[in-house]
Amino acid sequence: MGLGRARLLARMHEPLSTSELAAETGLALATVSHHLSRLRTAGLVQASRDGARRIHSRTPVGDALVT
Template sequence: MPKTLPIIDMNAPVCCSPVAAQPLDDVAALEVALRLKALADPMRVRLLSLILTCENDQHPTTGALAAIVGLAESTVSHHLGQLRTAGLIASDRRGMTVHHIARRDALAALRDVLDPHCCEC
């Protein structure tokens, strides 16, 4: 019989102790792994980078991102859905377009879980 995985609220930033602080339990490890899995695709990393580097708070649309990366909107929409499910981006529908915003709090929380001393240099 397959093991049933716990339900994880992916909308909230990951909030377990740092990986190096103590051994993670199964739920905490799953919480981190699901978010990293969303980033384990080069196109998703590129899309996240494009969203993070938009100038003047101009949140890009699915169509604009698709044009930049040279993929169909449906493919880009799928990748964005994976990032959204992992809680790394949020999407805001405005009429017929969907604008995407990086969830910097979730990204900072993930960074802190992986290495709380990351940016102390």
């Protein structure tokens, strides 16, 4: 796993939107979106809708990698 993806996964101790993750990590929005897509494909992150926002949280597998 790349450093950017690891930073995002570690930061998701609470559900956050893509833009919140970008602001908190200092990564570009497009970069965060790309990393989140890869993390979802790997089964480490799940996403849900909150109106127009997409909220991301770790799966149990993602939690196990961080702790």
